[in-house]
Amino acid sequence: MLLKVDPVDSFSGTFRVPSSKPETQRAILTGTLAEGTSRVFNDLRCDETETMKNACRAFGAEITEHDGYLEIRGTGRSFRHHRRVIQSRGSGLVFRTMTALASVQPSPVVVTGDATLRNRVMEPLLRALRELGADIESIVSEDKAPVVNWGGGLKGGVCRLPGDISSQFVTAVLFAAPLADGPVEIEVTGDVYSQSYIRQTLASLTGAGIKVSASDDLRHYQVEPSSYRAQDVTTHEDYTSASYLLAAAALFPGRTVLTDVYGDSMQGEFAIVPILEQLGVTVTFDRATSSLTVDNPPDSLRGSFEVNVQDCPNIVPTLAALGAYVQGSLRVTGGRLTRFHKASRIEAMATELTRMGVDIEVLYDDGICDGFEVRGARSYPGGATLSSWGDHRVFMSLFVAGLRMRSANRFAGFEDVRLSFPAFLTEFAKAGVRTTAVEGDGDAGGVVSEAMAG
Incomplete structure (x- = not known):
């Protein structure tokens, strides 16, 4: 038609x-990873935020829609009732954050998506997660979606990412980094594009109690092992x-x-x-x-x-x-x-x-x-x-x-x-x-x- x-x-x-799609998606993520109950007021309800909610539910979060807000009972570090397959559909942010978070799951998780997602660039993220100790394999095409993350935890250490392909690479590692066994450092090479999205991620993390610091030019990040804190968030336009x-x-x-x-x-x-x-x-x-x-x-x-x-x-x-x-x-x-x-x-x-x-x-x-x-x-x-x-x-x-x-x-x-x-x-x-x-x-x-x- x-x-x-x-x-x-x-x-x-x-x-x-x-309401803001990136703000809503980040609030859903921090609420999922927190111990306790978070609320997201004025959340955006669309296909891509629904995909994020379903992915987080697969990790054990309980997410309830109310009139004007979401209520999220988070998993903390427990990931109580995870499912084996996470569907990202066409969302690059969902695929990338879920692939990173699957690294700290206790058992294997398949992260997949639709035909459009399978053509998008993923290699820099997969390489960076492997540098931190993740065990990830592509299922169909090398360094593309879908992947199986064998889980078992992130050791920590130093990883490197390009700054001129997607800010979502940095965002994905930043969300998973607090759950690593040791500190995580991220070094970004080249020009850093879409800096505002990275700053939104940093604001979401610090608001949730994560110990994270970044250089002024957003080329270097340090994340300490820390726990996500439940909070109430209001998203704007x-x-x-x-x-x-x-x-x-x-x-x-x-x-x-x-x-x-x-x-x-x-x-x-x-x-x-x-x-x-x-x-x-x-x-x-x-x-x-x-x-x-x-x-x-x-x-x-x-x-x-x-x-x-x-x-x-x-x-x-x-x-x-x-x-x-x-x-x-x-x-x-x-x-x-x-x-x-x-x-x-x-x-x-x-x-x-x-x-x-x-x-x-x-x-x-x-x-x-x-x-x-x-x-x-x-x-x-x-x-x-x-x-x-x-x-x-x-x-x-x-x-x-x-x-x-x-x-x-x-x-x-x-x-x-x-x-x-x-x-x-x-x-x-x-x-x-x-x-x-x-x-x-x-x-x-x-x-x-x-x-x-x-």
């Missing part, structure tokens, strides 16, 4: 921003999800209000706010009402702009969609990490936007896809059939890009919004965006994300 999306003449209204609403608001003159926005965030994707301000859009926070107001004058999105996304890679597709309407140019660099995401997101957006008539050029640094430059226009004909490349963020960004075109586009992959933003279509319907499911080739041209993302 494809989704036909009619363009709109304006975009305004009041919209609710979903997700700025990657908010970026689609913010970008849509920036495409049309007028006023838009986003609710459930608190304004204080460690998320790198908060960068979407100053980027919009740089593009001429006024963004105002009202902390008394937990809201954000976007006022977009008619003369915004004009000029030549450059943005580095080294610490906010998840908004790369959003910026490509927004750049399609910048009358001048938008140059985005520092996005090489996105080639390891669910799809190679820069190539995906460049391919599909070109199909829509957008003038966009992929930028390379030392032969690696690192960014793009887009020279926008006021509008485009539309009427295209587009692929999501199997990536929900590519779909949501292309959806936004199509809103200002002159005729409806058709999109594959719309069902995948359930991974992180289940109410996506409902929220956009508040602005009068009409969508219709229609028959068609679900690949919309046959582009398969993970074939490009390896």
Whole structure:
């Protein structure tokens, strides 16, 4: 099935921003590893947080959903009633953290996932865990998912990880390190991308009582054996999800209000706010009402702009969609990490936007896809059939890009919004965006994300 999306003449209204997926996932992990009962207020409920909950239940956590919060009875170090197979589906964070935590299980655990996950890079994490004493084997392809972790504990010591592939490698080792027999040191080589995600992990660990320290440049970490402490956590807004609403608001003159926005965030994707301000859009926070107001004058999105996304890679597709309407140019660099995401997101957006008539050029640094430059226009004909490349963020960004075109586009992959933003279509319907499911080739041209993302 494809989704036909009619363009709109304006975009305004009041919209609710979903809670943070990374904050929710980290809170579920710390609650699982703690002795006692933790609560996670304002948690995000979507497919990827559900996958994390089910994985943690496999380790023995008891997780109950209440109206507005989760209640988690943790395992501590006991891992009371673990199951032998953990299903990560398409979540890289679930696979990587569960693979690391399986090292301290008393018996073997298989960690697996879907076809998209089996193509993603895992070798640096597996190598680092082996340096700490883990016994891990790949079942199908060497150093790929699925794996069997034979368990028995981590000895501790020093491991090394690259900083320019995935911050989830560091996060996974940090969550398992307190449960090792001795201290763990992590040394990161090369540039450290997505630092905000690592800082979120460090904040989650210290909040749970873990003895962890990190250098200012996030290249060196020291973790002492320590116990997780039960706690209550409140998650706030997700700025990657908010970026689609913010970008849509920036495409049309007028006023838009986003609710459930608190304004204080460690998320790198908060960068979407100053980027919009740089593009001429006024963004105002009202902390008394937990809201954000976007006022977009008619003369915004004009000029030549450059943005580095080294610490906010998840908004790369959003910026490509927004750049399609910048009358001048938008140059985005520092996005090489996105080639390891669910799809190679820069190539995906460049391919599909070109199909829509957008003038966009992929930028390379030392032969690696690192960014793009887009020279926008006021509008485009539309009427295209587009692929999501199997990536929900590519779909949501292309959806936004199509809103200002002159005729409806058709999109594959719309069902995948359930991974992180289940109410996506409902929220956009508040602005009068009409969508219709229609028959068609679900690949919309046959582009398969993970074939490009390896």
